[in-house]
Amino acid sequence: MADLDFASPSSNSSIHPLRNGSGPWQLHWPQKMPLLRVSGTVSCDVVVVGAGITGAMTAEILTRAGHSVIVVDRAFPGRGSTAASTAMLLWEIDTPLVELADLYGFEKASAVYQRSLLAVSGIADMVEQLALPCQFALRPSLYLAPAGEGAGDLAQEHAARARAGLPGALLSREELIGAFGFDRPAALISPGSAEADPVLLSHGLLQTAFRGGARLVADEAVRYDWDDDAAYVALASGASLHAKKIVLATGYDMPDFVRSDLHSIVSTWCVSTGPVPRNAIWNDRALLWEADDPYLYARLTQTDEIVVGGEDEVIEDADERDKKMAEKSATLARRMRALWPDRDYTFTSSWTAAFGQTEDGLPLIGPVPGARNILAAYGYGGNGITFSFMASRIIAELVAGAPRPWFDDFALDRGQPST
Ligand SMILES: Cc1cc2nc3c(=O)[nH]c(=O)nc-3n(C[C@H](O)[C@H](O)[C@H](O)COP(=O)(O)OP(=O)(O)OC[C@H]3O[C@@H](n4cnc5c(N)ncnc54)[C@H](O)[C@@H]3O)c2cc1C
Structure with missing residues (x-):
């Protein structure tokens, strides 16, 4: 060799x-x-x-x-x-449990969610057993209702998850502001997700x-x-x-x-900061993502950089993806600023890439x-x-x-x- x-x-x-x-x-x-x-x-x-x-x-x-x-x-x-x-190791699937249950029935949808929850703990066990130095840490996830919308969809999702035996709590606007400082109509806070350097x-x-x-x-x-x-x-x-x-x-x-009839290639965009001061680090270093379309997701790295991604679009052509870089980066930065205002951080890097997704x-x-x-x-x-x-x-x-x-x-x- x-x-x-x-x-x-x-x-x-x-x-x-x-x-x-x-x-x-x-x-x-x-x-x-x-x-x-x-x-x-x-x-x-x-x-x-x-x-x-x-x-x-x-x-x-x-x-x-x-x-x-x-x-x-x-x-x-x-x-x-x-x-x-961005390596947010979420057990929550892109398709909410309520929607997955509409597609496949509640029993099958909740079994898939349970398996996803087990998969993240499986990753944690694997990282520990193999002693992999990869900046792995368990983190809660915070699934945020879009600004300007009610808490209705998230309340429904929370009820479905509770029925499926999945962990998590529904936070009202006041509770969310009190615990994390994010001003949204509601959020689901869930334990059992994780982050790593992929x-x-x-x-x-x-x-x-x-x-x-x-x-x-x-x-x-x-x-x-x-x-x-x-x-x-x-x-x-x-x-x-x-x-x-x-x-x-x-x-x-x-x-x-x-x-596969279900498969498509989606492009996504990301921006990140350098290390940010204490006032820009949110509580519990929760993994953030929005119940919005296109959604925004964000996490902190273990060297205190904020990484934000989203604005996904079904685009296969890499040149077309690149052309949207400036516009998408600005949108991501603006959306993150709206979610997390009045703190000291500046986005210094941006990138774009593709991944596969399925309709369900x-x-x-x-x-x-x-x-x-x-x-x-x-x-x-x-x-x-x-x-x-x-x-x-x-x-x-x-x-x-x-x-x-x-x-x-x-x-x-x-x-x-x-x-
Ligand atoms: C910007 C961005 C943010 C993301 N954020 C998250 C997130 O927060 N959490 C999460 O869980 N997922 C996230 N994802 C999705 C996740 O990263 C992907 O699902 C995952 O990395 C896919 O890994 P993979 O090994 O299947 O594919 P890849 O990492 O793409 O690896 C495929 C490999 O196959 C090789 N290859 C392809 N064709 C051939 C060939 N013919 N011969 C030889 N080699 C070949 C390629 O060179 C490549 O190395 C994100 C994706 C992107 C792009």
Whole structure:
């Protein structure tokens, strides 16, 4: 195994998801990762294509389970959506429980929410057990009613969550102002979410997997094939990998043979400050997000920077996304100022990137229809990293040949929900 610089990935792809600016995590990027050079055909138990947070979690658990694993990425690991992420590890799904229950019924919707809650505590356990230095901390989340609207929708959501046995409390305007200083008609305060540095987290997982025997190949997956017993991936270099299972963890960039009526690519924008003084740090360092469309989300880093994101739009074209940078940054800054006025902070960085989302807010995880021995792990939406964890655990059970009925909730061919 050679210790090579990843500065010149083999990719000829024009896709650069993290564009036009820099997130707070890049300083932590290690310069080197151990790479395996392959030629001809190399075999292993599982190939994981994509070394973002989803691929890293999947590679780690599969390696720990005793499988021989090769991870393939066409760029430096973690430089996809993962590097751009604000890494609010929410168990609350983009689709409110009330809406998810309208789509799939209350029982199924509440089971999905419960699994999401368990996923965040699963991430906490994993970080502790593997001793991953990734600035992980449990945080409450504060889900804010939009300014100028009543508390009605949030009260309904709170009642549904209480019925589902989910933790949290509804704060009135006065309680919210008293506890946090945010002036909104109402908010849901919920324990059990978390934050991390997503690049450190994914690199820590990859390094753990490498120590367990996983190997990293710097190449682009260009073609897939399969038969009854195995799957194959051809790489841009001309080499190919042959495995019992191939896991696709390529972020929003899905190969053509993976289709979902529910999937779209969404662009999002972010701004961040440098370290802010004490008066700009809100209580409990809560993770903030709004019940609004487009929404705003915000968190503090452990070095006291305020990071704000949102203004999401379904835009695939990176140039179109870049052109909106100035306008979107100004809007985010203005919205944050309206929410958190009269404190000393200035936004100094901005960036934009893409991630995959689905119409119902649930991820696409499991076997790829029509492609034997190929599994997909796409952790979508604003709480993508929570779903990445869920995906890695589902994939591990599928590789072990232990499917469970509830995996179907995330099936790639689940089709359009009935409204
Ligand atoms: C600005 C922003 C803010 C976000 N905020 C949050 C948040 O607060 N909380 C949260 O949970 N989620 C958030 N998300 C979503 C979350 O970041 C993503 O869901 C998550 O990072 C997806 O990880 P991934 O590993 O699936 O994909 P990626 O990180 O995109 O990784 C995919 C990898 O696959 C590689 N790849 C793709 N195609 C090929 C190929 N053909 N061959 C080889 N390699 C390939 C890419 O190079 C890349 O490294 C945010 C996303 C963005 C963009």
